[in-house]
Amino acid sequence: MIVRRLTDWPTWHWRSPFEEVEGMRRKMDRLSEGLTGGVLRGPIAGVFPLVNVTEDSHSYYCRAELPGMKADDLDIAVTGNSLSIAGERKITDEDKNASYHRREREAGKFSRMISLSDHVDTGKVEARCVDGVLTVVLPKAESAKPRQITIKTS
Amino acid sequence: MPDSENKALQAKVKREMTGPAEQTRPGPTFTPAVDIFETDEEITLMADMPGVKAKDLDIDLRENVLTLIGEVASPEGPNEVDVWREYQTGKYFREFSLSEIIDQAKIDAELRDGVLRLRLPKVEAATPRKITVKAG
Numbered sequence: 001m002i003v004r005r006l007t008d009w010p011t012w013h014w015r016s017p018f019e020e021v022e023g024m025r026r027k028m029d030r031l032s033e034g035l036t037g038g039v040l041r042g043p044i045a046g047v048f049p050l051v052n053v054t055e056d057s058h059s060y061y062c063r064a065e066l067p068g069m070k071a072d073d074l075d076i077a078v079t080g081n082s083l084s085i086a087g088e089r090k091i092t093d094e095d096k097n098a099s100y101h102r103r104e105r106e107a108g109k110f111s112r113m114i115s116l117s118d119h120v121d122t123g124k125v126e127a128r129c130v131d132g133v134l135t136v137v138l139p140k141a142e143s144a145k146p147r148q149i150t151i152k153t154s
Numbered sequence: 155m156p157d158s159e160n161k162a163l164q165a166k167v168k169r170e171m172t173g174p175a176e177q178t179r180p181g182p183t184f185t186p187a188v189d190i191f192e193t194d195e196e197i198t199l200m201a202d203m204p205g206v207k208a209k210d211l212d213i214d215l216r217e218n219v220l221t222l223i224g225e226v227a228s229p230e231g232p233n234e235v236d237v238w239r240e241y242q243t244g245k246y247f248r249e250f251s252l253s254e255i256i257d258q259a260k261i262d263a264e265l266r267d268g269v270l271r272l273r274l275p276k277v278e279a280a281t282p283r284k285i286t287v288k289a290g
Contacts (some may be wrong), residue, residue: 006222026236050241054234063229065204065241067268089163104187105202108163132204132268133229135230 009077049085049134060138062114067132074129076136078122079128083136086111119144167242171247182244186222186270190250197254197274203246204268205229213263213272220250222270 049064062083066074068091075086091107120138127136169185189200199220203211206224214221224246252274260275 043288048165050165050167051238052236052241053238054230055232055237056233056235060237061230061234065268067202067204068266070267091189094198097191097197098191099193101190101191101192105189105200106163106166106187108161110163129267131207132202135229 006124009130023101047112047113048108051085051114053111053114055140057140059140060116061137062138065132065136066129066134069129069132069134071127071129071134074134076127078116078120078125078138081116081120083114083116083125084112085114085134085136102115155162168241170242182242183225183240183247184244185248186224186246188248194276196276197252199250199272199274201246201248201269201270201272202268203270204242206246206265206268206270208265211263211265211270213261215252215256215258215261215274218252218255220252220274222246222248222272226271 049066052063054061056064064085066087066089069087069089073087073089075084076082086109088109089107091105118136119141121141124139125136127134129135168188171183186201186203188202191198194241197226201222203222203224205226207227210225210227212221212223212225214223226243226245228243254274255277257275257277260273264271
């Protein structure tokens with residue numbers, strides 16, 4: 001697991017020199033989405049859970065689909081500049097006499113690290129789990145928020 | 155599941171439904187992962203439908219066809235823009251044809267933390283009927 005954490009790809013940063021390239025790639029994806037009617041997909045890190053990250057002027061929002069999991073079952077930590085989500089999804093054993101026809105739902109342990117820019121107010125991070133969807137709100141630090149500049153006229 | 159102990163969960167892309175019928179509303183439709191198991195008395199179906207609220211879940215059973223439809227409202231706020239996207243959200247749809255006769259009145263559905271548990275009790279076995287063939 002340690003090896004996996006270290007090599008946990010992608011270790012992207014929100015303010016990286018590749019941001020522009022990334023933006024172009026997203027635009028290309030949107031274009032191909034329009035052509036094929038398909039769905040825009042980011043590269044999959046292959047690490048459970050899959051996450052979506054969005055931002056507005058105040059915060060970053062990190063979301064993951066974790067059906068059947070309660071907030072108490074999750075171990076969420078913000079240390080330094082990384083967000084870690086870990087836990088174990090358990091599927092309770094059913095009646096011994098039951099015979100299974102389909103078994104598609106999976107149980108197991110998971111651990112994922114997401115690199116954050118250091119412009120996050122780690123003290124005000126909030127997480128909630130509603131209807132099997134985890135949302136972690138990471139407020140941007142004051143220095144990272146966009147600021148309206150008024151131009152003085154002399 | 156004993157074999158699942160200490161096993162790491164693998165990330166899976168949600169299965170998107172491709173059907174012959176086009177959707178009237180735009181957006182992807184996904185096939186929820188299900189477990190189905192059966193005892194002598196009932197069939198139980200468990201479905202992973204994260205993001206679905208009880209009021210947005212539609213379960214329909216007619217002519218032995220069970221249909222599950224779960225609508226998902228976009229979780230993102232109006233001012234949020236994508237930074238990174240690994241999964242999509244959209245409605246869930248899945249249909250099963252049941253070979254057993256289900257006691258419609260006793261169906262029980264429970265949606266908790268995005269997991270549906272649907273109990274479909276079987277109708278008590280009909281008494282076998284012997285048919286005598288007349289010799290003509």
